[in-house]
Amino acid sequence: MNTDAVLEILAAACLVAGSLMSLAAAIGMLRFPDLLSRMHAATKPQVFGLFLLLMGLALQLRSWAAVPVLILAWLFQLLTVPVSAHMVGRAGYRTKHLRKDTLSIDELDEVVRKAAEEENLPMPGESGSPNADEAEEFDTAAAEAELAAESAAQADLRRDADGAAPGR
Amino acid sequence: MTRTRIPLLKEIPLLVWLVIMWGALWQDYSAGNLIFGLAIALVVVNVFYLPPVELGGRLNVLAGLLFVVKFIGNVAVASFQVLWVAVAKGPRTKNAVLAVRLRSRSDLIVTATGHTISLIPGSLVVDVDRSTSTLYLHCLDIESPEGAERFRDQVLRIEEGLIRSIGSKEEMAIIRDGKLQAQQGGTR
Structure with a gap:
């Protein structure tokens, strides 16, 4: 067998394995119980799947000029995937779109509760919604109100979008 | 402005x-x-003005390459794990939200660690406490405190790899001190 044939087979194997990763994502989307675990399936296997697909492409094209473009494509995927996953995950957690019964350990819950207690929760904007903390159902208004209180209570828990605060 | x-x-x-x-x-x-x-x-x-990224002033190319290779290996293994969890456990999967306190205080290292751990299947960053460099991570398929400990170790190893590649001298010193203490604690 000459090298060409070997490379062809390798490329084909990469492409098939990469597609398999997309299949994994689809299965995960179907079978995982809640938003956050589905986020794992929706975002992660593609990182490796795309890597394999691009690898297959590189083996097929066999031109050095194409390699930097493929690396760039992967890099930008790497840069954007965690951000979207984080945004959806964070919003999902804060608006309580998650099922606590799927969690064996929840260490953020304590922090959020403590911060809420410290503030004692009469919110500046809203005069009387003391039950915001107890609203377990997906009551968007209550969730949003709590979100506001939370942000006030723990401004540091947020990443400063404007990247201020020099020297840290 | x-x-x-x-x-x-x-x-x-x-x-x-x-x-x-x-x-x-x-x-x-x-x-x-x-x-x-x-x-x-x-x-x-x-x-298009952006605030400058505060680099640590160090760059270890070898450690960086090692980090990239380990990272791709991690991603490969974890991808198959997620596939396995999806197929075998599916709706019965138990997850965890873990707080992991990082040693570095630099925004760049914390961001890069969060990014890397997010890219490795099975974990995503839910929230960040910048003042204490604590990452709150949602992790797939963690059922016991032992699993949580293993996961924490993994995050700290990633941070260490990043510090070895691009961290500042002070951060390197923290890592070395930590290693020393761990060794002393082990022999005692």
């Missing part, structure tokens, strides 16, 4: 990166193309 001017020296890594990207997108690395790319990069950097 007032802005502090960034010294050119600090912008050089960004400029080099933009020029390389320009060349890669055109698939043409001739001098003329790169010089034109540099001109565009200068315009972009000056018109």
